[in-house]
Amino acid sequence: IYLSDKICTIHSSKEVLMGSSFQIYCVFKNECNKIIYRDNVPLPYNSSNLTAVMNIVKLTQATTFTCRCKDRPEPCGMDITPGYPPQAPQNLSCVQEGELGKVNCTWKTGLETHIQTTSHLWLPLKPNIVKVKCNSRDCQLYTDKRQNIHLVDIRYKTDQESWNSASTYWNITSLTPYSLYTFQVRWKLGPSRGLWSEWSEAKEMTDEEAPAVMVDAWYFGDSKNTHLLWKELSKLEASGKILGYNVTVVDERKKISSTFIKHPCRNYSVRCSICTVSIFAKNSKGHSPTRRIQLQPIGSLRYTVSHQILNDSSIALSWQRPNNAPEEYLVEWYPVERKEQLQWIRVERHLHTTNITGLQPAKCYDVAVVYLFSSGTRKVVFSGLSTRQSVPQQGPECDATVKNYSVEVKWEDIPLERRGGCLTNYTIYLRDSGDKIKRYSIGKPSEKKFTISDLSPGQQYKLWVTAWTKAGEGPKGRERNIATPPEMMSVGGVVFLACLFFLCICHFSSVHRRFSRCCHCLMPSIVPDPANSKWAKECASEKVKMLFIFSLYKLILLSELQSSNHTNALAPCAGEMKLQLYLSDSSMSEEEPDTVEVQELPQEKFNSYLKSLSHESGSSDTTQASRGTDMTVDYISSHGVLSGDEDEEEVDDENFFPCPTSPFLSPLMSIGGKLTLDTVKIDCSDFLDFT
Structure with a gap:
């Protein structure tokens, strides 16, 4: 485009594409007799004051437009070449000859422009992260060769998180203490120039802090021994590597004993029924706030507790709220007969519902809601809770001891993993030699012994035991063969008949003679x-x-x-x-x-x-x-x-x-x-x- 500012200026109404129509404007500085040329051929135009306008239709070739005053030789003009703008390069591919060699790139230009077109090739290499320096909650990234870089993209995450974008360049804040972070950086020459580089990556651990959360501890036991348990702090709560736990006990006599328990052990036996226990966790930067628990006998309450099964591993629990709300609620649960696997959660005082999660299906649990009053601790026990039940997979193993015409049956517990849930009762089966079966139901699952006393003398029996859940009866355990002795008279009856028999037979002389032989054995040798x-x-x-x-x-x-x-x-x-x-x-x-x-x-x-x-x-x-x-x-x-x-x-x-004198005989002879x-x-x- 050629522009002259001597007597006039010239411009088009828009960019001129191949075959497009447009207008040419000539603006004169002073009023004069106007002449407009297209490739030195005068053109008609429309004039308004100092402006002359010409309509050009479907221009397909390069054309020169000139404007001048008739009495002035200096013109103003413009060369217009119609064409197409360049399209974005397609299928760009670059190959570098060696690490520091030249780069050869090829691409497709798309539609022909029909005008002179210049391409510019830019190489934005990925950043080189030289160092990452971290405190407990922020990290500073250092790279080389940041000149001519106008746009940077930084993201970070831990192994358990998704990617987060950094709000500021090179300095990443609001991090978690004692956590391993992955940092990635890429850049480009500008918002509209060039492409993004590949990601560069670096990993670094943030520093520790003293634990900010107190240890969650609870206890169970009897009047002589109390077992103290506590939960492991999460990584967020620990703020570092936990080295151990300090447990301090103050008994009724104000005697103080302190023990340091190394991680990962999280239990301690306290030989007192009424005492105060303090516990805190410790890492290299300090220790957590102290949890204090008053160990004391826990009384019972008769409040109502209800539950709803959510799925195979969760139960919704709700309980009665007293008029005088406690300072806190605590819900505890454990598999039956496995109190050492006690788990618990704490519930704020204004709530009276919670969800228990992580339960195993077809397993029986004992649950309790503990009311933590300032004046003491009370609990409501809810036994025999299961998310899903099935019939027992195994029968109880039993032993049978026959005593005269009764049998004492004892059996062992079915392993927990084969009970199918909460046991409701047992059934003892007794089959005699005529295949007649008697059943004896034991309604308490805690009972493991039963005596059957209505057996017949001289009989052979088979005996076995089965267990029940709400889903039904399980298979029978191993059969036991038992036998009762023949019918026998009582000892008193036997003695009476024996005496009567001897009294009767002593009246026979032949019996006298035979009995005398027995007396002979009593004579001195x-x-x-x-x-x-x-x-x-x-x-x-x-x-x-x-x-x-x-x-x-x-x-x-x-x-x-x-x-x-x-x-x-x-x-x-x-x-x-x-x-x-x-x-x-x-x-x-x-x-x-x-x-x-x-x-x-x-x-x-x-x-x-x-x-x-x-x-x-x-x-x-x-x-x-x-x-x-x-x-x-x-x-x-x-x-x-x-x-x-x-x-x-x-x-x-x-x-x-x-023979010598016997109780039944008179003396043999009398010698004075x-x-x-x-x-x-x-x-x-x-x-x-x-x-």
Whole structure:
């Protein structure tokens, strides 16, 4: 475009595109005779005062327009070349030859402009972050080569956050202490010039601060031991790396004890039922505010607590609000029988609802709302809460102990993860040998023992236990086989019948004889020798001595015979026996012993037999008197021969038993006076060595 300011100025109404129509304006400084040329050809125009206007239609080639006064040679003019503006380059691609080499770029220009077009190539390289310097809540970024950069974009985040844009360049504020941040920076030459560079990245940790939030602690226990628990501070609350916790206990006697517990341990046992506990967390920059808890027995309240299941892991809880609101509410919960897994949340005093989250489905919980009054602590317990229940996946393992005609059944808890929720009751099944089944329901899930007392004697049973939830009955546990003993009388009845039985059978003579054998076992194993007694020596000169000796031997012989194993040896029977008695004497030899004929007679003839034997002894050629008073009577020789046939006639034994006195029998015989034995020498075992 050529402009002259001598006598006039010239301009078009708009940019001239290829084939467009427009107007040419010539503005003169002074009034004159106007002439307008198009490529030196005069053009018609419209004139208004000092301005001449020409209409140009569909210009397609380069044209020169000139304006001049007729009486003045100096013109003003303009060259117009129609065309198109350049389009944005497409498919730009640049390749650098080496790290510091030249860059070759190619692109597509789009529609032909038909006019001279110049392209400018700009390279904005990504920033180089040299250093990041952080305090606890702000960081300063340092880069090199920031000249000619007019626009910078900075963003940052932690691993748990999304990207945040920096409000100011290079200095990022409002950060969180003790947090790892990622910083990214890019730039461009200007708002409308060039493209954004690639992102450059750097990471840095903000510094620590002392914890700003007190530790949330709570407790449970009994009258002797209290277990103190506290929650871990979040990263935001900790403001640094927690090194440990300081616990201070002041008991009723104002005795103070302090303990430092290293992280990550978060529990402590306090051996007091009424005391004050203080706890705070500590990091390298300081410690948190102190939490104080008054440990004391917690009373119970009978307020109403209701709940609504939100989903498998959440429950909405609401409770009754008293007229005098407590300073704070605390809601605690834990899986049944797992109080060490206690969790809790604190609720402000003006609220009476909260949500418990993080619960596990098909698991049973105990819940309580604790009212923290300034005068003391009270709680409302809500047991047996579950978000979703199923039938138990396992039956209880049981043991059974039979006692007479009853059985004591004991069973173990089902593992928590296989209960399917909160147990409501148990059922004991008892099946007898006829496949008849009895059921016994135990309505308290805390009961683990039951006694069944209506069993029949001499029966075989199978026994098992099942558990129930609100969803239904679970599978049976392992079966147990039990058996009851046969029917038995009571001890008193047995004793009575036994006594009655013995009283009855004692009236039979045969029973008397058999019972006498039992009495024989009570006799002393060594029988005293009457021949060596003092009394026998004093009476050696009398004839009655032999009568006494033979009578005593007779009694011993009969007793030994009845205790032998021969047939019919239990009863003394009539008959004759030849018994050789060897009486020791200095005038007698062992080769020719005296033989004494002994005849066994029935009991009724026994007295006459003794009298006969006494008479025969008195008339014998070898009487005791003729031998002198110094003779001694020796034992019956073991070489004596016992012979004779047994008579089958039964003998009445009511007045004679070869055994000591028994409670059921009268004495065997009555002997007056005292029998003093010096030595005991009689051995009756030889009397049994016969065939």
